[in-house]
Amino acid sequence: MQYERVILELLERVARLEDEVATLKESASLSNESFDGEGVSPESRFADEPRMITNGRDTTKYMLDGKHYGKGRLVLAVVQKYVTEHPGITAEELMSKFDKSLQGSLGVIRTLNNAMMSYAEYERRFFAADGETIRTTSDVCVVCSQWGIFNIKRFITRAKQLGIDVTVIE
Numbered sequence: 001m002q003y004e005r006v007i008l009e010l011l012e013r014v015a016r017l018e019d020e021v022a023t024l025k026e027s028a029s030l031s032n033e034s035f036d037g038e039g040v041s042p043e044s045r046f047a048d049e050p051r052m053i054t055n056g057r058d059t060t061k062y063m064l065d066g067k068h069y070g071k072g073r074l075v076l077a078v079v080q081k082y083v084t085e086h087p088g089i090t091a092e093e094l095m096s097k098f099d100k101s102l103q104g105s106l107g108v109i110r111t112l113n114n115a116m117m118s119y120a121e122y123e124r125r126f127f128a129a130d131g132e133t134i135r136t137t138s139d140v141c142v143v144c145s146q147w148g149i150f151n152i153k154r155f156i157t158r159a160k161q162l163g164i165d166v167t168v169i170e
Helices: 002-031 071-085 091-097 112-118 151-161
Strands: 061-064 067-069 109-111 140-144 167-169
Touching: 061 071, 067 071, 071 091, 071 140, 071 151, 091 109, 091 140, 109 112, 112 140
Parallel strands: none
Antiparallel strands: 061 067, 061 167, 109 140
16 A cells, blocks of 8 residues: 555656656747747747746746735635635535646645545645635545646636636736
8 A cells, every 4th residue: 555655656746747848848949939020029028927036936926815925825815715705615616617737737626535645745735734725515625735837827817717816916
């Protein structure tokens, strides 16, 4: 049983790394595009992109309901807001609203039991502390805390589709 858990965790790491490599390749091809002189500079073309500080770490902040958040906390706040606005929602319904493809291998939301069974150190990958878990009508759920510059864009697009306005701030 212990070996199976380790193997599954390693397979998930490999899948995440493969996703990151594909994303980096896509990013590299974008940065090598030529600009055709129609008055569009590289800076203005990517003005909606998150800013980066010198060490390469994305420090973009986001605003929801007047509060500022980093990427992971923003996702938690959006899911909490959605559940508050839909009090009768089940875990299955919630997970379908924020499907796995938005985040990657970990998914946006898992039931607490599933996260505990799947990951030995689930507290590092999911918001599982008091006040961070999500109570649905069917299960207690946890929200993934692993968000980066590329998967956060998909999540924000989905949040806006669900009527939750998120603003990118500097």
